Amino acid sequence: MRLDDSDRRLLRQFVSAPEASMSDLAARAGLTDATCWRRLERLRAAGLLRGQHAVINWRNLGYEVEVSLRITLDKTNPRAFDDFIAAARLVPEVLEIQTFLGRVDVRLNVIARDIAHYQQVYRDRILPLPHIADLEALMHLSDIKQTESLPL
Secondary structure, three states: OOOOHHHHHHHHHHHHOOOOOHHHHHHHHOOOHHHHHHHHHHHHHOOOOOOOOOOOOHHHHOOOEEEEEEEEEOOOOOOHHHHHHHHHOOOOOEEEEEEOOOOOOEEEEEEEOOHHHHHHHHHHHHOOOOOEEEEEEEEOOOOOOOOOOOOO
8 A cells, every 4th residue: 555645644643642533633634534534444444554552551550570581482292382372372461472483482571560470470370381492581671662653
């Protein structure tokens, strides 16, 4: 799909203020309400906009610890990926599951209330996951840059 200047301006405004009303978004993008709505619908239909979501500040809910687990699976079992991912999806403290090509097969983003809670989650829910050959834990300290937007 080719984007024109109006599409790019609309997307910049939408990314910067996804909670804005249609009228406010249209005004910010220099479009009429109807044109803004039509363009957003066209962008959604083309698969460019996949949806909107809430961003939850987990720390404000009492989750102070975030750990990235880099996992290498035992690939001698042909079901290793499927079994592992199916089981990892059931762990409530796992916020994100990513797969990779390379030495690391899977990355899990895990949250916990504190270190004691993380140790419990690690022992009771992570270590029993199937087909783990190697696991490396990286404690999250801070977010330097976190965005889903590209320069438009």
